[in-house]
Amino acid sequence: MITGRMTGALRDAGLSALIALGLFAPLIGLLTENGEHGLGLRGRPFAVAVVVVLVFLGRLIMLSRAPRTVAARAEGPGLAMRRAGRALAPALLVFALLLPLGGSRYYVDLATLVLTYIMLGWGLNVVVGLAGLLDLGYVAFYAVGAYSYALLAEAFGLGFWTCLPLAGIMAAFAGILLGFPVLRLRGDYLAIVTLAFGEIIRIVLINWVSLTHGPSGITGIPRPTLFGLAFSMDGGAGTFAGFFDIEPETIQRVTFLYYVILALALVTNWFTLRLRRTPLGRAWEALREDETACRSLGINVTNTKLTAFAIGAMFGGFAGAFFATRQAFISPESFTFIESATVLAIVVLGGLGSQLGVALAAIVMVGGLELLRSFLSFLAENLGSDLFAGIANELPLYRMLVFGLALVVVMVLRPRGMVSTRVPTVTLGPA
Numbered sequence: 001m002i003t004g005r006m007t008g009a010l011r012d013a014g015l016s017a018l019i020a021l022g023l024f025a026p027l028i029g030l031l032t033e034n035g036e037h038g039l040g041l042r043g044r045p046f047a048v049a050v051v052v053v054l055v056f057l058g059r060l061i062m063l064s065r066a067p068r069t070v071a072a073r074a075e076g077p078g079l080a081m082r083r084a085g086r087a088l089a090p091a092l093l094v095f096a097l098l099l100p101l102g103g104s105r106y107y108v109d110l111a112t113l114v115l116t117y118i119m120l121g122w123g124l125n126v127v128v129g130l131a132g133l134l135d136l137g138y139v140a141f142y143a144v145g146a147y148s149y150a151l152l153a154e155a156f157g158l159g160f161w162t163c164l165p166l167a168g169i170m171a172a173f174a175g176i177l178l179g180f181p182v183l184r185l186r187g188d189y190l191a192i193v194t195l196a197f198g199e200i201i202r203i204v205l206i207n208w209v210s211l212t213h214g215p216s217g218i219t220g221i222p223r224p225t226l227f228g229l230a231f232s233m234d235g236g237a238g239t240f241a242g243f244f245d246i247e248p249e250t251i252q253r254v255t256f257l258y259y260v261i262l263a264l265a266l267v268t269n270w271f272t273l274r275l276r277r278t279p280l281g282r283a284w285e286a287l288r289e290d291e292t293a294c295r296s297l298g299i300n301v302t303n304t305k306l307t308a309f310a311i312g313a314m315f316g317g318f319a320g321a322f323f324a325t326r327q328a329f330i331s332p333e334s335f336t337f338i339e340s341a342t343v344l345a346i347v348v349l350g351g352l353g354s355q356l357g358v359a360l361a362a363i364v365m366v367g368g369l370e371l372l373r374s375f376l377s378f379l380a381e382n383l384g385s386d387l388f389a390g391i392a393n394e395l396p397l398y399r400m401l402v403f404g405l406a407l408v409v410v411m412v413l414r415p416r417g418m419v420s421t422r423v424p425t426v427t428l429g430p431a
Contacts, residue, residue, distance in 0.1 A: 009063040017056035024051050028401070047394075054405070062412055089356055096262055100255040106374075108251070112258045112326065114367040116319055119265040121346045121358040122272055123315030128344070129353035130276060131308035132288030134191040136340055137178070137198025141171040141313035143205060143335035145320025150218040150330055151211070160224035160325050164318060171317020172310040174201075179309035183302055186291065198340055205332040217331030221324050223253065224260060231256060261322050268315050269355055275311070284308055288353075338400070342366075345403050349410050351417025360418055365406065369399060 029048040030041050096115075100108050120142065127135045148170040149163040158166075182193050205212045212218070223231060229240040231253035240256075241248035275281050283304045286294040295301055324330050346365060350357030373395045380389035410417065 009060055012063055013056050013060040016059040017052050020055040021048065021052050024048055028398075031397075044394075047398075051401075058409065092359065093266075100258055105251050105254055108254050108258050110367055110370055112254070112261055113370075114362055115258070115261045115265050116323060116326075117343065117346060117362040117366050118359050119261065119268050119319045119322075120316060120343045121350065121362055122265070122268045122355060123312050123319065124343050124347050125312075125353065125355070125358055126272060126275075126284075126315070127308050127312035128347055129351075129358075130272075130281065130284040130288060131305065132284075133182075133305065133308060134187065135194045135309075135312070136191045136337075136344065137194040137196070137201075138312070138316055138343055139335045139337065139340040140178070140198040140201035141174055141316035142320040142323070142339065143201055143332075144174045144313075145171045145317025146324040146330050146335070147205065147212060147218070147320075148317065149321035149324050150221050153222050154218065154220075159222065160321070164321050167321035168314040168317040171320065172314040174317075175309040175311075175313025176306055178313075179306040183305055195337070195340075198335075198337060202332050202335055205335070212332075215331060215333075217329055217333075218324075219329045221328045221330070223328065224257070224325055226256060257322075257326050261326075264318055264322060268318070273355065280304070280307060341400075342403065345407060349406060349417060351414075351419040354417060354419040357417050357419030365403060369395065369402060 025048055028051060029044050031044055032039055033042050034040075096111070099111055120138070123141075124135060124138045127133050127138070145167040148167040149160070152158050152163045152166060153160075178194065178197050182190050185193060206215055208214070225231075226240060228238070229243050230238060231248075232239040232241075233248045233250070236242050239248065240252060276284070283294070283299050286297065286299060287301065287304050287308075291301060294304070323334075327334075342365075346361045347358055349365065350359070350361035373392050376388045376392035376395065380386070380392060
């Protein structure tokens, strides 16, 4: 029986690998590049072989796992993850607070990018994880926040701290505008409309040249200040270095921006955790579980959906304003559907409704890929290996492929995400 079972598993895994070879051979195995005689194709058999082997081994492992009941699969890992989360969350917070003390600009910049995606994930988690509304156009609110700050700063000369709440309000207003047309929609139909809304915002940004400068974008966006002290390299009066009589360095501005996004992310987390314990948060949970039952309980579904879109969009607008001030330049190309897909993938991978899961997914999927590329480059320099150098250079091309594979693996092994905790806010205690 064991031999027959293993033979069947090998046959199934081999068939899956064969299908993967047929699918990925043209998608991954061929790369267009500019040559001496025009556009040409370059083969990448090693990349195809790696993907096929991963599919074969993954299918074999999945088939060889001992069957368990649904309750056993949900209780064991979920309970262990909840226990680990009690210590992991404070450890991550302490690590985040002490990270800039290492003095490495590379890691501070990377951590700033990760925190931006964490904040976006927590904002989208309000809409998708708590209210159960599938939103594929979240990048629209990200763009509205960024352009609101840039245009207000350009037109009225306002600073970052003045424009930040205004950017959040404008993004929340955009969320309400999106919420009204989709009040009667659910599931796939809701996803299609939100996807269209994100594309509409991007097209408007491209074509409204008189306001947004079109594809050229907006440059010279002012940086935030620390109680009026600018982080300038001249070290004169009114600057951070001049006030404290220290040598001006770029790492000072980078570190300050890091703590700004860390504070914004922590406020987002605190506000979301407190909000889900209010009657509004409980209404979101009821809407997520069953909209029909939610209506029968007398809950105003219209207001519940609109507040979910508005609050989730507000946090996206805050993140967009920070993105604009960090980059000092924005253009419509920064707000494509890929960004929405990335944030949604982080929320799904982490676990719908889980704050800790979203943070872990962003760390792994955004920071982990960049650290892997840096590690491969380090190996290539020290070992003189062209193989590691080639993999490191082409790793950004496989970013979405890695996201897709991670989604497949997590959905097979952990259908509710890495931290699948959907504990109701109000539960009945022991009798």
